[in-house]
Amino acid sequence: MSDFLNLILEPLQDVFHKFKDFAPNFLAMLVILLIGALFAWLLQVLVLKLLDTLQFDSWSDRKGFTRLMRKGDMWGKPTLLVSAVVFWCTLIVVLMTALSALKINAIDQLVTQFFVYLPRAFSSVLILAVGYVFSGFISRAVLIAAVNSGYHYAKLLAEAIRILLTTLILAMVMEQLQIAPGIVLAAFSIICGGIVLALSISFGVGGIDAARRMIERQTAAEEKEKTGEDIEHI
Amino acid sequence: MNSPAFRKDVQEQLEAIGQVDIVVGIPSYNSARTIGHVVRAVQAGLTKYFPGYTAVLINSDGGSSDGTVDVVQNTTIEDFSAILLQHRTEPFYKMAFPYSGIPGKGSAFRAVFEIAAALNAKACAVVDSDLRSITPEWLELLITPILKNDFDYITPLYHRHKFDGTITNSIVYPLTRALYGKRVRQPIGGDFGFSGELAKFYLTKDVWQTDVARFGIDIWMTTTAIANGFKIAQSFLGAKIHDAKDPGADLSDMLYQVVSSTFGLMDGYAEQWMQVQASEPVPSFGFEYSVGLEPVKVNTARMINIFREGIDNLHDIWLSILGAGDLREVERLGALDDRAFRFPIALWTRVIYDYAIAFHQRKMPAEHLIKSLTPLYLGKTASFILEAEHMEAHEAEAEIEKLCLEFESSKSYLITNWK
Numbered sequence: 001m002s003d004f005l006n007l008i009l010e011p012l013q014d015v016f017h018k019f020k021d022f023a024p025n026f027l028a029m030l031v032i033l034l035i036g037a038l039f040a041w042l043l044q045v046l047v048l049k050l051l052d053t054l055q056f057d058s059w060s061d062r063k064g065f066t067r068l069m070r071k072g073d074m075w076g077k078p079t080l081l082v083s084a085v086v087f088w089c090t091l092i093v094v095l096m097t098a099l100s101a102l103k104i105n106a107i108d109q110l111v112t113q114f115f116v117y118l119p120r121a122f123s124s125v126l127i128l129a130v131g132y133v134f135s136g137f138i139s140r141a142v143l144i145a146a147v148n149s150g151y152h153y154a155k156l157l158a159e160a161i162r163i164l165l166t167t168l169i170l171a172m173v174m175e176q177l178q179i180a181p182g183i184v185l186a187a188f189s190i191i192c193g194g195i196v197l198a199l200s201i202s203f204g205v206g207g208i209d210a211a212r213r214m215i216e217r218q219t220a221a222e223e224k225e226k227t228g229e230d231i232e233h234i
Numbered sequence: 235m236n237s238p239a240f241r242k243d244v245q246e247q248l249e250a251i252g253q254v255d256i257v258v259g260i261p262s263y264n265s266a267r268t269i270g271h272v273v274r275a276v277q278a279g280l281t282k283y284f285p286g287y288t289a290v291l292i293n294s295d296g297g298s299s300d301g302t303v304d305v306v307q308n309t310t311i312e313d314f315s316a317i318l319l320q321h322r323t324e325p326f327y328k329m330a331f332p333y334s335g336i337p338g339k340g341s342a343f344r345a346v347f348e349i350a351a352a353l354n355a356k357a358c359a360v361v362d363s364d365l366r367s368i369t370p371e372w373l374e375l376l377i378t379p380i381l382k383n384d385f386d387y388i389t390p391l392y393h394r395h396k397f398d399g400t401i402t403n404s405i406v407y408p409l410t411r412a413l414y415g416k417r418v419r420q421p422i423g424g425d426f427g428f429s430g431e432l433a434k435f436y437l438t439k440d441v442w443q444t445d446v447a448r449f450g451i452d453i454w455m456t457t458t459a460i461a462n463g464f465k466i467a468q469s470f471l472g473a474k475i476h477d478a479k480d481p482g483a484d485l486s487d488m489l490y491q492v493v494s495s496t497f498g499l500m501d502g503y504a505e506q507w508m509q510v511q512a513s514e515p516v517p518s519f520g521f522e523y524s525v526g527l528e529p530v531k532v533n534t535a536r537m538i539n540i541f542r543e544g545i546d547n548l549h550d551i552w553l554s555i556l557g558a559g560d561l562r563e564v565e566r567l568g569a570l571d572d573r574a575f576r577f578p579i580a581l582w583t584r585v586i587y588d589y590a591i592a593f594h595q596r597k598m599p600a601e602h603l604i605k606s607l608t609p610l611y612l613g614k615t616a617s618f619i620l621e622a623e624h625m626e627a628h629e630a631e632a633e634i635e636k637l638c639l640e641f642e643s644s645k646s647y648l649i650t651n652w653k
Contacts, residue, residue, distance in 0.1 A: 143548070144551075155547045233488055234488060
């Protein structure tokens with residue numbers, strides 16, 4: 001009979017011992033989460049005050065950051081967005097730290113993977129942000145230069161360059177995030193190769209006459225420009 | 235010290251010279267074809283008008299590969315009697331060397347200022363190395379008002395074709411005049427006279443690692459002299475004819491260089507120009523005479539076409555700079571027939587002020603901002619050419635005067651929106 005009772009009690013004792021071991025970890029996780037959340041909130045308030053003092057909203061308006069937000073359907077103030085990003089980033093780090101306090105193998109591995117992946121995610125965001133600004137800059141420079149040269153399809157050209165650069169940047173981001181890098185590389189090569197091939201065929205085969213006319217017009221315009229104007233602007 | 239005036243070989247020459255009354259600077263870069271004439275004109279001018287003054291000619295070169303420096307060293311007037319001049323009683327020196335620093339006209343001028351300061355010169359002049367129309371009289375007209383009339387800065391007055399100098403006529407002159415209140419007709423003429431004191435003052439300014447050293451030196455010298463209360467005058471030099479320009483030079487690059495320098499100075503001198511109301515003439519020297527000018531070929535259809543391309547393609551950029559009201563007016567111009575195309579001066583004035591404000595507020599990178607002005611500028615230029623097609627030179631000048639008055643009367647718009 002006692003054997004039978006032992007058979008029942010032993011698992012319960014095991015569960016109790018395991019809970020006794022686990023309870024301090026769980027408590028530690030709750031404490032880390034609570035303090036971390038408080039810290040994240042405090043950091044958010046501090047960042048908000050600092051950005052307000054630095055007049056970050058007006059700076060964003062001037063630099064086009066606000067316009068960028070509006071394009072992304074974000075209608076709050078830039079200071080609120082930055083402080084919210086700071087809050088959530090801190091909270092995610094706190095959550096991961098808190099989870100690691102549980103000392104469970106599976107979670108530990110997850111947390112390790114998260115922290116290993118973090119630099120990749122960060123550099124991806126950086127590539128995306130810099131790439132967005134860079135593609136906008138180049139596309140605007142092309143647009144203005146093309147208009148000033150009297151090129152009729154300036155907007156089309158600038159837009160094509162912007163799309164091409166955005167595609168390149170997205171491929172870089174996905175490669176950085178290790179999302180099917182082989183497929184991304186292959187897709188990117190196929191798209192770029194396809195564009196070049198399409199252009200070659202359309203200009204080289206399908207549009208020989210059109211290309212000849214365009215080149216002749218351009219040459220004639222340049223000749224006329226060379227001989228047709230000798231005004232000194234300065 | 236990273237300065238040509240303190241390099242060893244130059245230093246030795248300066249020590250040998252000691253002190254001079256007049257310094258004449260010629261900045262150059264690959265000007266072997268033309269600089270010989272300029273050197274002869276300078277030497278003749280100094281001999282004819284300043285025989286009793288010690289003088290030095292400085293060729294501040296940007297590393298020419300065509301033997302410009304050799305041409306300067308080897309050029310001299312052997313027989314003064316052929317041009318009815320007496321020999322000098324005081325010595326005339328010549329120095330030619332490559333300047334140090336950022337490549338550009340500003341760095342070349344800096345070397346001239348430093349040598350003028352080191353030699354304690356009373357008066358200085360700078361003239362371009364590609365001038366074909368320079369005569370010995372230019373030296374007299376640029377230097378005498380400084381030596382004998384106590385002026386500090388002399389700008390040139392030229393006779394130019396009514397269609398030439400449109401960046402000066404439609405932007406730099408009206409803007410400089412409205413901002414600083416002095417009617418300096420050629421603020422970026424390129425040939426200037428200035429006192430030794432002003433040369434020393436220029437050297438106190440920390441601008442030699444900026445765009446001033448590259449291309450903005452002309453407007454910087456003029457604005458610095460006016461805004462700091464130096465005595466200014468202008469001298470009539472006749473026609474300005476120079477060597478054919480580099481055909482590859484791009485209009486929007488030129489516009490960027492001139493306009494960004496002018497707008498940049500507005501930031502630094504905002505306190506001064508905000509106090510100025512209206513403008514006053516500056517004293518003029520020289521005997522004005524009519525000059526036969528070469529006809530200028532223009533292609534207004536091409537200019538208006540680029541203006542219309544701007545309307546079709548630069549809508550978003552112009553909207554952020556000009557605002558909806560003025561952009562609507564600009565768009566209305568695009569619909570006009572070529573012969574009826576006219577750019578109202580009030581609208582043009584607001585366009586320039588809006589661009590100045592956008593530059594001040596850093597609305598976008600300076601180069602994009604100012605290059606996006608090119609189609610508008612070409613529209614304004616085409617309008618002026620069509621308007622002045624059958625006008626005499628003085629009538630075309632009267633149109634420029636009207637534009638200047640519009641800039642002055644609308645200045646409150648600029649001040650109100652300048653934050």
